[in-house]
Amino acid sequence: MQFHPTMAHSFQTTLLSFLFLFSITQAQPSFRPKALVVPVIKDASTLQYVTTVNQRTPLVSTNLVIHLGGRFLWVDCDKNYVSSTFRPARCRTSQCSLAGSTSCGDCFDGPRPGCNNNTCGVSILNPVINTATGGEVSEDVVSVQSTDGSSAGRVVTVPRFIFSCILTSSMLQNLASGVTGMAGLGRSRIALPSQFASAFSFNRKFAMCLSGSTSSNGVIIFGNDPYRFLPNIIVSDQTLTYTPLLVNPVDDPLVEYFIGVKSIKINSNIVALNTSLLSINSKGKGGTKISTLNPYTVLETSIHKAVTEAFIKESAARNITRVASVAPFGACFSSNNVGSTRVGPAVPYIELVLQSESVVWTITGSNSMVYVNDNVLCLEVVDGGSNPRTSIVIGGHQLEDNLLQFDLATSRLGFSSSLLGRQTRCANFNFTSTA
Numbered sequence: 001m002q003f004h005p006t007m008a009h010s011f012q013t014t015l016l017s018f019l020f021l022f023s024i025t026q027a028q029p030s031f032r033p034k035a036l037v038v039p040v041i042k043d044a045s046t047l048q049y050v051t052t053v054n055q056r057t058p059l060v061s062t063n064l065v066i067h068l069g070g071r072f073l074w075v076d077c078d079k080n081y082v083s084s085t086f087r088p089a090r091c092r093t094s095q096c097s098l099a100g101s102t103s104c105g106d107c108f109d110g111p112r113p114g115c116n117n118n119t120c121g122v123s124i125l126n127p128v129i130n131t132a133t134g135g136e137v138s139e140d141v142v143s144v145q146s147t148d149g150s151s152a153g154r155v156v157t158v159p160r161f162i163f164s165c166i167l168t169s170s171m172l173q174n175l176a177s178g179v180t181g182m183a184g185l186g187r188s189r190i191a192l193p194s195q196f197a198s199a200f201s202f203n204r205k206f207a208m209c210l211s212g213s214t215s216s217n218g219v220i221i222f223g224n225d226p227y228r229f230l231p232n233i234i235v236s237d238q239t240l241t242y243t244p245l246l247v248n249p250v251d252d253p254l255v256e257y258f259i260g261v262k263s264i265k266i267n268s269n270i271v272a273l274n275t276s277l278l279s280i281n282s283k284g285k286g287g288t289k290i291s292t293l294n295p296y297t298v299l300e301t302s303i304h305k306a307v308t309e310a311f312i313k314e315s316a317a318r319n320i321t322r323v324a325s326v327a328p329f330g331a332c333f334s335s336n337n338v339g340s341t342r343v344g345p346a347v348p349y350i351e352l353v354l355q356s357e358s359v360v361w362t363i364t365g366s367n368s369m370v371y372v373n374d375n376v377l378c379l380e381v382v383d384g385g386s387n388p389r390t391s392i393v394i395g396g397h398q399l400e401d402n403l404l405q406f407d408l409a410t411s412r413l414g415f416s417s418s419l420l421g422r423q424t425r426c427a428n429f430n431f432t433s434t435a
């Protein structure tokens with residue numbers, strides 16, 4: 001083969017750009033972020049929480065539904081996935097084992113992202129439609145903003161972020177419009193918290209602070225505290241309450257986040273419950289988990305009944321009158337005798353008592369109630385049926401304006417209870433960049 005002059009030229013250009021890139025990398029040798037920050041917005045129609053990261057080369061802003069108990073990032077590669085830095089994970093590489101993949105396959109319709117020979121695959125799940133499909137384990141550039149905990153800073157890049165690339169666009173069904181995948185924050189080695197932590201050598205922990213607003217961003221901060229919210233309210237490890245994160249031993253893999261609720265109090269009075277439903281049994285049934293995909297808390301039927309009845313009774317003692325139910329909620333009230341407080345409508349507090357009597361997650365009106373119209377507000381819990389796998393699923397609205405810190409290394413959850421009580425909210429993170 002003749003060495004064509006244009007090839008020589010392009011070789012030179014490549015060499016030059018390589019050297020150029022090399023010198024850029026050299027120019028900032030030691031910037032290592034202590035934490036990263038991504039915005040999270042609540043989607044008004046699905047009530048899902050959506051984050052945005054930049055992926056690929058050139059970078060494409062990619063919207064993803066947050067899946068707290070998800071194993072990894074997955075993206076629909078079928079449409080418009082164009083990237084010069086995309087790499088499929090070849091069979092039996094460390095990427096495949098990190099992803100927990102044991103399968104290896106060929107694809108005859110490629111090569112293209114999602115369809116390559118000699119690549120490993122993983123099964124991906126859209127829990128909203130409860131459907132799974134296979135995806136190719138892949139790598140590409142992911143870039144997000146760093147933070148010092150106070151505001152958004154310099155953009156940093158993970159050059160080979162492992163994700164799963166799928167070619168089944170129907171997997172986006174029932175997800176918020178404009179999203180192309182899901183961002184798993186679970187306990188797996190390739191979920192976002194673990195990959196970011198290992199890319200930048202910070203602790204395997206993240207703080208999630210969801211905003212109830214569909215127009216202002218909440219935040220997820222990967223890495224260490226402190227977390228500062230305007231007007232200069234600092235949430236740090238010292239100001240959080242901690243409870244062990246539990247696993248469901250029957251889950252495979254162990255990615256979801258459970259906590260040990262021992263009892264429930266309403267207006268300081270203990271609610272009579274079948275407490276055996278509160279622990280996870282040997283078949284993996286029971287217990288309490290945290291979910292970003294359920295918009296409201298879901299309670300097993302007998303717990304739902306007990307909690308609802310106790311709440312109605314304690315509300316009646318405050319002259320709050322019950323009115324007709326508004327589906328899917330069982331207990332609705334006239335707003336007439338409901339005052340308003342910094343932490344929401346003045347209704348009885350619901351307390352989740354954790355590992356001891358003194359460790360309590362307090363749910364105030366801002367997290368327990370929803371106004372269905374100007375005159376009626378409802379207790380925002382729904383009946384999960386009499387035989388659900390998990391007895392209590394704490395849903396999105398109950399998490400909003402609470403800062404939750406998931407520490408994977410020590411397996412504990414730090415929680416703030418409502419930030420409204422500290423005169424700030426999750427939408428008050430200062431995204432104005434210093435960089």
Ligand SMILES: *[C@@H]1O[C@H](CO)[C@@H](O)[C@H](O)[C@H]1NC(C)=O
Binds near residue numbers: 109111
């Ligand atoms: C995979 O290999 C087969 C031959 O074994 C070939 O026909 C096919 O085009 C290849 N597909 C890709 C995506 O490279």
Ligand SMILES: *[C@@H]1O[C@H](CO)[C@@H](O)[C@H](O)[C@H]1NC(C)=O
Binds near residue numbers: 274275276277
């Ligand atoms: C309490 O729940 C457990 C687990 O579902 C069940 O086996 C038991 O029968 C329940 N006890 C009562 C008194 O309902």
Ligand SMILES: *[C@@H]1O[C@H](CO)[C@@H](O)[C@H](O)[C@H]1NC(C)=O
Binds near residue numbers: 317
């Ligand atoms: C409830 O209403 C009754 C009668 O109007 C009144 O006597 C009582 O003080 C009220 N209780 C509270 C807690 O507001």
Ligand SMILES: *[C@@H]1O[C@H](CO)[C@@H](O)[C@H](O)[C@H]1NC(C)=O
Binds near residue numbers: 150230431432
């Ligand atoms: C937000 O952060 C930027 C960058 O650090 C800073 O200049 C600005 O004053 C901050 N905004 C407020 C309201 O504190």
